[in-house]
Amino acid sequence: MNTDSLGPDGDFGEDLEPAIQEAVAQAFRDTVREENAGRMHASEAERGNKRQRVVLAKRRSSRPVVRTITELEDQTDVGKELASHLVWLQLMLSLRKMLLTVVVLVSIPLVFLWVPSLGSTTILGLRVPWLLLGLAVYPFFIAVAWSYNRSADRNEQDFADWVGN
Amino acid sequence: MPDKNDLYVTVIAVLAIALWFTLTGRYSARVRSTPDFLWASRMAGPRWNAAAISGEYLSAASFLGIAGLVFKGGVDALWYPVGFAAGYLAMLLFVAAPLRRSGAYTLPDFAEIRLNCVRLRWVCTAFVVIIGWLYLVPQLQGAGLTLQAVTDQPKWVGATVVMVIATFNIYSGRLRSITIMQAFQYWIKLTALAVPVFVLLIHNAGEDPGFRNSLDASAPPSFSQATEVTLDHDVELQVTEPVRFTAVGRVDGQPVQGVVRWERDSKHRVGKDTTLYFDAGSPVPVVDGATGKNSTWLRPMSYGKHPLLATYSLLVALLLGTMGLPQVLGRYYTDPDGRTARRTTLLVLVLLGVFYLFPTVSGWLARLYVPQLLVNGNTDAALLMLPRTALGGWPALLLGGLIEAGAFAAFVSAATGLVVSVAGVLSTDVLPGRLRDFRVATLAAWSVPLVFVLAGSSLDLAQGVELAFAVAASSFCPLLVLGIWWRGLTDAGAAAGILAGGGLAVVAVLLAAAGVLSPGWQTVLAQPAVFTVPLAFLSMVMVSRRTRDRVPADVSRILLRLHAPDRLGLAEKRELGQLKSRVGIIALALSRMPLSRISLSRIRIGRHRRPA
Numbered sequence: 001m002n003t004d005s006l007g008p009d010g011d012f013g014e015d016l017e018p019a020i021q022e023a024v025a026q027a028f029r030d031t032v033r034e035e036n037a038g039r040m041h042a043s044e045a046e047r048g049n050k051r052q053r054v055v056l057a058k059r060r061s062s063r064p065v066v067r068t069i070t071e072l073e074d075q076t077d078v079g080k081e082l083a084s085h086l087v088w089l090q091l092m093l094s095l096r097k098m099l100l101t102v103v104v105l106v107s108i109p110l111v112f113l114w115v116p117s118l119g120s121t122t123i124l125g126l127r128v129p130w131l132l133l134g135l136a137v138y139p140f141f142i143a144v145a146w147s148y149n150r151s152a153d154r155n156e157q158d159f160a161d162w163v164g165n
Numbered sequence: 166m167p168d169k170n171d172l173y174v175t176v177i178a179v180l181a182i183a184l185w186f187t188l189t190g191r192y193s194a195r196v197r198s199t200p201d202f203l204w205a206s207r208m209a210g211p212r213w214n215a216a217a218i219s220g221e222y223l224s225a226a227s228f229l230g231i232a233g234l235v236f237k238g239g240v241d242a243l244w245y246p247v248g249f250a251a252g253y254l255a256m257l258l259f260v261a262a263p264l265r266r267s268g269a270y271t272l273p274d275f276a277e278i279r280l281n282c283v284r285l286r287w288v289c290t291a292f293v294v295i296i297g298w299l300y301l302v303p304q305l306q307g308a309g310l311t312l313q314a315v316t317d318q319p320k321w322v323g324a325t326v327v328m329v330i331a332t333f334n335i336y337s338g339r340l341r342s343i344t345i346m347q348a349f350q351y352w353i354k355l356t357a358l359a360v361p362v363f364v365l366l367i368h369n370a371g372e373d374p375g376f377r378n379s380l381d382a383s384a385p386p387s388f389s390q391a392t393e394v395t396l397d398h399d400v401e402l403q404v405t406e407p408v409r410f411t412a413v414g415r416v417d418g419q420p421v422q423g424v425v426r427w428e429r430d431s432k433h434r435v436g437k438d439t440t441l442y443f444d445a446g447s448p449v450p451v452v453d454g455a456t457g458k459n460s461t462w463l464r465p466m467s468y469g470k471h472p473l474l475a476t477y478s479l480l481v482a483l484l485l486g487t488m489g490l491p492q493v494l495g496r497y498y499t500d501p502d503g504r505t506a507r508r509t510t511l512l513v514l515v516l517l518g519v520f521y522l523f524p525t526v527s528g529w530l531a532r533l534y535v536p537q538l539l540v541n542g543n544t545d546a547a548l549l550m551l552p553r554t555a556l557g558g559w560p561a562l563l564l565g566g567l568i569e570a571g572a573f574a575a576f577v578s579a580a581t582g583l584v585v586s587v588a589g590v591l592s593t594d595v596l597p598g599r600l601r602d603f604r605v606a607t608l609a610a611w612s613v614p615l616v617f618v619l620a621g622s623s624l625d626l627a628q629g630v631e632l633a634f635a636v637a638a639s640s641f642c643p644l645l646v647l648g649i650w651w652r653g654l655t656d657a658g659a660a661a662g663i664l665a666g667g668g669l670a671v672v673a674v675l676l677a678a679a680g681v682l683s684p685g686w687q688t689v690l691a692q693p694a695v696f697t698v699p700l701a702f703l704s705m706v707m708v709s710r711r712t713r714d715r716v717p718a719d720v721s722r723i724l725l726r727l728h729a730p731d732r733l734g735l736a737e738k739r740e741l742g743q744l745k746s747r748v749g750i751i752a753l754a755l756s757r758m759p760l761s762r763i764s765l766s767r768i769r770i771g772r773h774r775r776p777a
Contacts, residue, residue, distance in 0.1 A: 083725040084652075090728060091650050094258040101254060105247070105484075109476050112465040119464035129465040133243035134525040138518030141254050145511045148258060153504060156730035163733065 086159050090152060097148045104140065108132065171553075172316045174562050178570040183330045185353075186577060189346040211505050213348045215512030218496045220350030222249075222513075223520060224300070224579035225307030228354060228572050230627030231521070233545035235528025236538070237455040237625075239462035241472060242528070245627050246521035248480050250514060252487025252634075257510040260488045262503030263649045263727035270498055272491060272641055273590070279648045281717055282656035290590050292640045292667050293491045294610075296633050297587035299674065300490070301614035303629035304580045307545065309618060310626075311572050313397075314546035315565070324618050327573070328611055331581045335588070335607055347496075350578050351516060357571020358523045361552055361564040365530050368555060379533070383460040385448045386536035394540045395440045402540065404431050405457040406448040414439025441540065452542035462532065471688050474695065479631065482694035486634030489641025492582040502731035527551060545626050548572075584610045617678070624678060628691065632674040639697035640667030643705050649727055651706075652720045658709025666701020669693070 112119060112129060121128045227249060234242035269275035273289040276282070308327040309320030369377060376389070385405050396414075404427045412425045415436030427433060427450065435441070443449075456462040466472045487493065500506040531538070531547035534555040538544055549572070552564035584607060592606035624632075640663045647654045647662075670693050676682060677691035709716075717723070 079725075080721050083721060083728070087650065087724055087728050098255065098258050101251065105251065105480060106477070109466060109473055113473065116464070119466075127240070127463055129240045130243070130463075130525075133240060133247055133465075135522070137247050138250060138514070138521065141250055142511070142514050142518060145254055145257050145514050149507050149511055152262070152507065156504070160730040160732055 082159075082163070086155070089155050093148065093151050093155065097144055101141070101144055105137075170562055171565070174566040175312065175315050175569055178566045179326060179330075179573055182570050182573045182577060183333075185574070186330060186334055186581075189349075211500065211509040211512055213345055214496065214499045215509045215516060216348035216351040217345075217499070218493065218509065218513050219516040219520070220347050220352075220354065221492060221496060221578060221582055222517070223351065223354050224575050224630065225304050225572070226627045226630035227520070227524065228358065228575040229307055229311070229545050229548050230303070230625060230630065231524035232527040232531060232548040234625055234627045235525055236531040236535075236547045237544040239456050240465050241476065242627075243525060244476055244479055245483070245631070246517075246524060248483025248634075249487070250517045250521060251480070251484045253510055253513050253517065255484050256488045256493075257507060257514075259646050260649065261497065261506045261510045264494070264645065265497050265500055265506035266503045266727050266729075266731070267723075270495055271586070271590075272489065272494060272644075275494075275648065276644060276659065279717075279723060280654070280656040280659060282660075285656045285660050288660050288663055289641070289644070292636070292663060293590050294587050295667075295671060296489070296637050296640075297491055297583045297610070298613045298617075299633035299636060300630060301580060301583050301587075301611075302617045302678075303626045304576045304583070305614055305618045306629065307572065307626050308576045310543070310545055311549060311569060311576075314543060314549050315569065320621075321619060324615065327576045327580055328615070330573075330577050331584060332607060332611070334577075334581055335585060336604070347578075350574060351520075353574050354571050355520055355523075357567050357574070358520070358527070358548075361568055362523045362526050362530070364560065364564060365534075365551060365555055366526070369530065369533070376533070380459045380463060380529070383458055385451060385457050386459055386532055386539070387446055387448050388443045388536060389534070390445045392443045392445075392537045393440060394443070394537050396435055396437055396541050397543075398541075399437050400435055400540075400542055401453040402433050402435060402450040403453055403457055404433065404448075404450045405429065408443075408448050408450055410444070410447060411442040412439060443537075449536040449539055451539040455539050455542070455544065459532070475688055475692055478692035478695035481698055482631055482635040482638050482692065484638075485642040485698060486636075486638035486694070488645055489637030490633070491586040492579075495586075504731055524548075530555070624680075624691070629678075631692070632678065635692065635694040635697070636667055636670045636674060638694050639670035639701045642698065643701045647702070647705055647709075649724075652724055653709050653713070653716060654705070655709045655712045655715040657712040657715055658705045658707075661708040662701045662703075662705025665704040666697045669700065670697040673697070 118128050123131055227246070231242065231245050234245060264275065267275060267278055269278055272293055273286045276289045277286045305324040305327060306320075308323035310323065312318045312323035312326070313320055379387070407427065407429050409424065409426050411423065412421045412435075414421065416425055416439065417433050418436075421439075432453065433450075451457050466476075497506050497509070500509055527548050531551055535547055535550045538547055538550060548568055549565065552561045552568070555561075556564065587610040588603060588606040591609055592603040643662050643666065644659050648659070673690040673693035677687060677693075680687075682690060
């Protein structure tokens with residue numbers, strides 16, 4: 001599997017299977033068609049009853065959003081696919097960060113075991129194991145957490161933007 | 166030995182903490198209506214909430230236990246604070262945001278929201294109670310030990326003091342302070358630890374370099390002055406350098422009154438109530454299980470019987486156990502949405518990282534200044550004895566009092582949160598829910614841990630807390646992780662996993678705490694997580710696969726709700742006031758008004774069913 005396509009930097013829309021893109025585009029076209037059909041009815045009625053159609057606000061931009069969100073909530077096939085794609089993306093992100101953390105933590109005791117001399121090496125007057133476990137791990141955790149937050153936020157942002165378009 | 170001043174300082178420190186809890190409780194109790202409560206908590210923002218989470222999380226184990234373990238075991242003990250902090254990283258990566266969006270206030274809530282099964286809720290309830298009890302033991306034990314070390318009172322006195330303060334808070338309806346008050350807890354604990362450590366470091370910089378560098382020597386620590394040690398229990402001492410001292414009491418089963426000589430690399434049993442008199446400069450014989458030579462103490466992978474296995478198992482328990490602790494979860498409810506929950510967790514990591522620097526340094530200072538604690542094995546008291554031995558005079562009293570106040574703040578806040586979780590669950594899910602029963606439930610919540618404390622546990626504080634983490638990691642971690650990320654989870658699978666992994670962890674932990682095992686088994690069973698967590702995950706997945714027809718019909722909708730970005734507004738819109746969860750309702754109601762006003766039977770409680 002190409003993990004790059006799942007990366008936090010990837011554009012959400014581009015990652016989707018073409019089939020889903022097509023399905024959502026179809027849903028969008030359906031919406032437009034319905035709207036046009038509605039207008040046609042209105043203009044027919046106008047001719048007959050001399051009624052004026054009053055347009056208070058353009059709804060063109062909000063309609064598809066509602067449509068896609070409804071689609072998500074109503075669990076249509078498109079909605080399900082969209083949701084599970086987001087879940088998959090976020091899961092892969094979490095697993096990658098977790099793997100990084102676990103590999104680092106698990107390798108520390110192994111390195112101490114294989115290279116005992118490291119136990120008595122000092123940096124700035126402090127022993128490496130103390131420096132590593134007492135001090136350095138915390139900035140590492142914070143860095144992992146910070147980069148995770150950024151990527152997870154971006155995934156959600158992309159998803160929301162994409163649903164909104 | 167304790168004098169009158171120590172007693173006064175301790176009484177003042179404990180009273181100050183009791184007063185603090187009463188005052189914050191008073192303030193919180195004034196905040197009554199739901200909008201007030203929401204305003205008070207939501208206005209707080211992630212920064213305050215992060216401090217509140219950290220404040221509640223830093224218990225006896227973090228405050229006293231880590232310093233004691235570092236003092237005893239050296240650099241290997243640093244895996245404890247590393248694991249305690251890493252637990253929040255795992256929480257962030259897999260649980261924080263989706264859990265917040267689920268709207269669950271407790272773990273049984275989550276199980277019911279996700280899998281809609283009442284019987285699974287009961288299983289979760291049982292484990293909340295077990296984990297709460299296991300976690301309460303070290304809090305009471307730590308309190309007993311503090312008063313014993315400083316004022317020579319028997320252990321039950323300290324435990325009783327914590328129980329009385331916490332129960333008073335609960336009965337007067339001031340249990341869960343609002344976020345801002347809880348957040349101060351973190352700063353109190355940090356100050357109570359950081360100020361003494363800084364003063365001691367400055368003091369240490371002025372010491373003789375030979376003394377300061379003695380930790381590098383390939384020798385056991387030595388007494389800096391003539392020292393008298395009276396043992397309050399039987400101990401086995403290991404000797405790495407020849408030592409000569411005067412003893413009154415029983416040594417190696419023989420009554421002794423006079424000079425004793427011990428050879429290099431020997432082990433000796435010393436009876437209870439024996440007094441040992443060491444000259445200045447004499448090497449320190451250390452209790453069995455502690456690291457003898459300083460040079461070994463400085464080096465990694467030197468502590469215990471199977472250091473690699475023990476380290477990994479500890480790491481698994483702490484990394485995965487944090488998310489399953491009953492008192493942590495409710496705090497996330499204060500965050501308005503999933504994204505804020507993530508930011509809060511990041512800040513928690515920062516705050517914990519800052520805090521955990523200090524127990525490490527104090528363990529190192531203790532090795533220099535209070536080596537006599539290695540003789541009687543009361544290593545958890547290291548932090549308390551540090552200023553008294555190193556400084557003397559009024560600075561010692563002042564800093565000692567500060568540390569005691571911080572320690573009691575840790576015991577009381579952790580114990581209050583735990584007892585409320587356990588009593589809430591007991592009174593609603595186990596006993597018939599009436600006002601009287603909540604009081605009965607509070608007593609029941611105290612009873613079991615108290616019995617454990619009085620029976621006397623041989624485990625160190627941090628190790629005692631680790632047992633609770635191990636059970637949480639083997640029961641609730643798989644439920645949360647699979648429940649949030651895997652649509653195939655079923656109620657039968659979840660129950661099977663919790664019972665298999667968690668049940669086995671409970672058995673192992675009880676055997677380890679009883680101290681009836683051979684040393685080899687003790688190492689394995691005292692840290693069971695490396696076996697029980699995979700077992701829990703495996704059985705959960707296997708049974709769920711076999712019961713595929715029990716996957717909830719609306720699983721996709723639930724997963725969408727957990728993961729959809731907050732601004733789409735798909736998360737369940739439940740405010741605190743509309744909580745359907747019984748425990749949530751009760752915790753919330755009790756947090757906002759005096760108990761006398763509440764009739765629990767009048768709160769309409771229904772199992773919430775999702776609309777079909």
